[in-house]
Amino acid sequence: MESIELLLQGFGGALTPANLMWVLLGCLLGTAVGVLPGLGSSMAVALLLPMTFALDPTAAFIMFAGVYFGGLFGDSTMAILMNTPGQASAIASTFEGHRMAKDGRAAQALATAAIGAFIGGMTAAVVVVFLAPQLAAWSANFGSAEFFALALFAFVATSSVVSDSAVKGLASLVLGLGIATVGIDATSGTERGTLGVPEMFDGISLVTVTVAVLALGEVFHMAARIRRDPHAVAMRPSGRPWLSGAEFREAAPAWARGTAIGLPFGVIPVGGAEVPTFMAYDLERRLDRRRARPTFGRGSIRGLAAPEAAGNATTGTAMGALLALGLPVSATAAIMLAAFRQYGLQPGPLLFDRAPDLVWSLLASFFVAMVVLLIINLPFARIWAKLLLIPPPYLYAGITMFCGLGVYATSGSRFDLFMLLGIGIVGFVLRRHGVPLAPLMIGMVLGPLAETSLRDALLSSNGDYSVLVGSWITLLLYGVLLLVVLLTVRSKIVSRTRKDV
């Protein structure tokens, strides 16, 4: 098997002492940020993105993998202990996980989550290793029309399927797409929307937008709420941090089912890991109702195990989709794509040919990151909980300082700092009114791809729009998209009528 051989070479690249240190550092930092209340893995990646530019690409991405998965681990730790999920994908874990913690089984809950995340992530990494090269080879035949269909798919799926309000999701998407058009147009060399300001000729930096929307806007949001919301009560992790044989046997099928649900979702761009986590949770609840003694509502170990496995399985295969297709399906993946671009690398079919060392080292580092995370999370969860002792004012003051640091360090100009502040305020307004921010990020990242492929397709056909549906791949993509939208509309109507009854 060629994949195994390449993966082994990748391990060779990833397991150098320096790279091991970056994985470890990434895992520690990611977990630390994920653990902090209200902060999720996308904020961890956004804050650390500018820091990694001091490293060489391989080390930077290996560190990223650690941060990304570390953020997820930390996030579910806090979802369980404090009932404060940092992002939507950890919400499903709070229901049963937090009940387990309240019930005095915090340590077992953390172990269930960590092992579930490990199983899901590992399985996903194996799948990616074997399928990503095939996916990349297949998508190498894609032309402009196919890429436009793919981008449109990601846009519609993330903005309307995942968010509660399609209008708000689309508004967020349009803002992102619009921001991406600022700067010099790549096809014709025309200045667009720059107001003649030289700092804007290169466009608005993705780093600035990412940090503004995901970190600074979040700080403003916390500022608006911190003195008004009663504080959540921290749970003290106590008891044995391992699972008994019976508990393990109880959780095992849920881990497996969760992983199976999560895997395909990383490749279908329906946005982030929240859909599969909720699906996995729901499936376990339905199964639980049929048992002689239902455990849901009283801290069910299965209700925690399944969404954790599903979430990490999706995250893993999402990285595969990012590498093979260049298609980010979540805000975090969008930031990773931005990082690739900073190094002049374009994820997608050609990456496997052009930078095989990087790709395979990155894939190998997924495995390493999983193992490292299991080691630092299982026994030390109670130490992580100590981070909660930082008083919130200092915590957020520190985060704000890092926002400024990151953006100034990458751009070296005060103009970007003012831009950061302005977009941060916009991000806060969006957050305050329940507008999802992931579509903005995805619009910003995929906007240029969508625009150039649309224009290239139309240019080559002399303005004939039928070229957009000219091949079976585009028809297939639009067909699936239509199906997904119809299913969403149906489930929304069903849930609305149920509410009325």
Next chain:
Amino acid sequence: MSSPTGPTPETSAQLQDVPPPVRTAVGTDTADRGFWHGRSGLVLAALMVAFSLYLVYGIVTMEVPEGTDFPGPAFFPTILVVVALVLAVLLVLHYLRSPEVPEAPASPDGRTWRTHSDWTSVAWCVAGFFLFALTLEWLGWILAAALLFWFVARGMGSRRPVFDVTLALLMSSAVYLAFAEGLQLNLPAGFLGGI
């Protein structure tokens, strides 16, 4: 065994024996809050309109080179403007038909506020960042970042200004040492650098 659901905000408020008058006052107050109550989301529609005006200005002033084939550089922004305006109309309709009143969590001391967001706190943070951006290159990283830290901590409710000054300077110096000296990132030394 108690019921599986935890204490709701209401029951915990009763346990703490909070005098109810403030709460009932809110109840009667909501009716008189006027048009804007729950409709502040209209600012989203305003944002979309402002953004599309910006794009329109960009399209109008764009200098497209001669002989550019369809679709030119203005093609994509034009689509965005149309979609943004349609979304703005839909947002206005949404907020007119169904105002979104955020759930105000029961505050421990039973206080209520006129606005959902704590604008004083936000203003401290925004002002801090603005000053930081303004003075960074002149004051240098250590002083400007300490200023930022102090403002945000203050805005977030810290009530120990003197201790905060020390902590802020400690933090900004630590960051400077780690990133400017350690990782060779480009941070301004400011006028302190000349000494």
